[in-house]
Amino acid sequence: MKLGLNNIPHHWIEEIVNLAGERIVVVNREGVILYINSAYCEFLGTSVDLAIGRPVEDVIENSRMHIVAKTGQKELAALHPINGSEMIANRYPLIIDGELVGAVGTVMFRNPEEWRLYQSKIQHLVEEIKYYKTKAEKIQKSKYYFKDLIGKSASFSAVKSLAERISGSQSAVLILGDSGTGKELFASAIHNNSTRASFPYVPINCASIPEHLLESELFGYDDGAFTGAKKGGKKGQFQIANRGTIFLDEIGDMPLAMQSKLLRVLQEREILPVGGQKSIAVDVRIIAATHRDLEKMVEEGKFRQDLYYRLNVIKIEIPPLRERQGDIELISMKLLEKLERKFYRKGIKLSDEVLERLNQHKWQGNVRELENVLERSINVLDGNTIEIAHLPLYLRDQETVSLPKKESDSVGKASVNAAMPVQSLKETLAHVEKQAILNALSATMGNKQEAAKLLEIGKTSFYEKCKLYDIQ
Incomplete structure (x- = not known):
């Protein structure tokens, strides 16, 4: 027995179309409705008998079915304003034996709320697929x-x-x-x-x-x-x-x-x-x-x-960025190349003042922070050169701080009025730690084991710190 649609009664096929959950309309080359299912009619507030035989634009508000039937150009996932809302419609040209005879339209989501409900149900599946896709790409x-x-x-x-x-x-x-x-x-x-x-x-x-x-x-x-x-x-x-x-x-x-x-x-x-x-x-x-x-x-x-x-x-x-003298400009240029591709820009440069400011900064977030700064700057850039005004506020306002003078400084001594940058707490502590190690080595005549005991730290830790501060 040969299987096919001929073996299915006509009223079965119509019921199957209704149960599929989509709203369907079929028009001829002139845009006259040849078929529309009851689910679509229910949504439109009409009946199948009243809709069939009428021009589609008279039945479906803002319809483009008659246009697709003439142009033969499909329109997928198109927003269709209707009944004070928007539905998501697909419109396909109907081609039989190589000839354009009409068009078929379907509506999967009657309004944005229905789409959001559907999206929420599948969102966790989409996220899981993305997770494993990303993992597979990394593995490859x-x-x-x-x-x-x-x-x-x-x-x-x-x-x-x-x-x-x-x-x-x-x-x-x-x-x-x-x-x-x-x-x-x-x-x-x-x-x-x-x-x-x-x-x-x-x-x-x-x-x-x-x-x-x-x-x-x-x-x-x-x-x-x-x-x-x-x-x-x-x-x-x-x-x-x-x-x-x-x-x-x-x-x-x-x-x-x-x-x-x-x-x-x-x-x-x-x-x-x-x-x-x-x-x-x-x-x-x-x-x-x-x-x-x-x-x-x-x-x-x-x-x-x-x-x-x-x-x-x-x-x-890996040394922090603040200890890599001369690398900030090289890294910035490389990051700008990457960001130019992301923002579809070309020829972005750093002004001399910006480069100087970048070199002065302590970069607690290292290269990641530098990339964030450059990306933020490109977002507000109106030309091709990043200036001080394009930098984040904390970099724009970065200044050196002058130490206050004592009254005695002006008596018998040259006045100390040089501006000195404020060091980060980490750098200050590192300086103190290095000095403490040097003092301990001096007190023990260079005996590192005794110096470690004096400082009450482990021998391995002491040797690592000596290496870190280049203490021989």
Whole structure:
């Protein structure tokens, strides 16, 4: 028996069209209604008998069906004002045997409220699709290479050179640096310069995943591991990253319970999915990053010491932007190229005054803050040159502060009236800390172990600080 519409009674087909939830109208080349379903008529406040045979513009307010029937040009997702509201309509030319014979119109949403109701029901599904799409794109390819790391200052060049040298290693890497210094860029570049470059690069932000989901996200779960678990289980990020690199950003925010499980992965090179009975071998290089002081966290019992040493095989410390003399102009030019593409602009420049102001700023948010400043400036830019007036208020009002004079300064001494910039609290504390270390070394005749005891800090911490402040 041959199946097809001929096997379905005509009144069935009409009922099926009504049940489909769409409002449908069909017109001929002259725009006369040949068919309209009862659902559409109910919405219009008329009947099928009264509508059929009449010009469509007489039945449907602001209709364009007669236009589509003549031009043969479809109109999709068009807003159609009707009955004091707006509906979303699709209009299609009806072509039979190569000849334009009329048009078909459908209405899926009768008003914006109906569309919003529909959107709210599917929004969580859309967000889930976007999440996994973004994750898949990241897994497929690591975006940044060493050529994308911009800077020529001595401090930055030394760090970049070290990162390139250790790229080929299989050892764990710990990247330290303030927020916005580019830790993920370095991790990505290391992966792309390694023997694992053709395998997955999986970035994970440990601070952004809820604690109760972190274990299943990293290690996956077996079928039936918990209520709501996906049938058949789910692979964890370590399995997905197999033979490649996993980047654990904000490792300092990982809960202690998870730290012990991560340590097992580093030691045993295998994972145990949630609810699983059998371990799975994985070959993954770990690059971890944080802006936190992990050594201090170890001393306070907030980070496992054994995990710290496992991660701290190769340490890379990215200098903050304020310590990268001469790099701000280079980075600004690179960021402007990126922002020009975003804003469809060309030839944007920085005035000399703006460049001087950028060089004076302390950049607590580092490169991320610099990009935000430039993007804000382009948004209010009326020409091609960014001037002081285009900068955010806190940069426009940035000034140096003169120290007050004492009366005794003018007696027997030259008056001190030079303007001095106010240092940030971090810089002030760093200066005091360095001086305290130098005083302790002087008091112990250069004995670093005794100096550490004198300052009541750990030996490892003392050596790290000596390295930080370039104290021999």
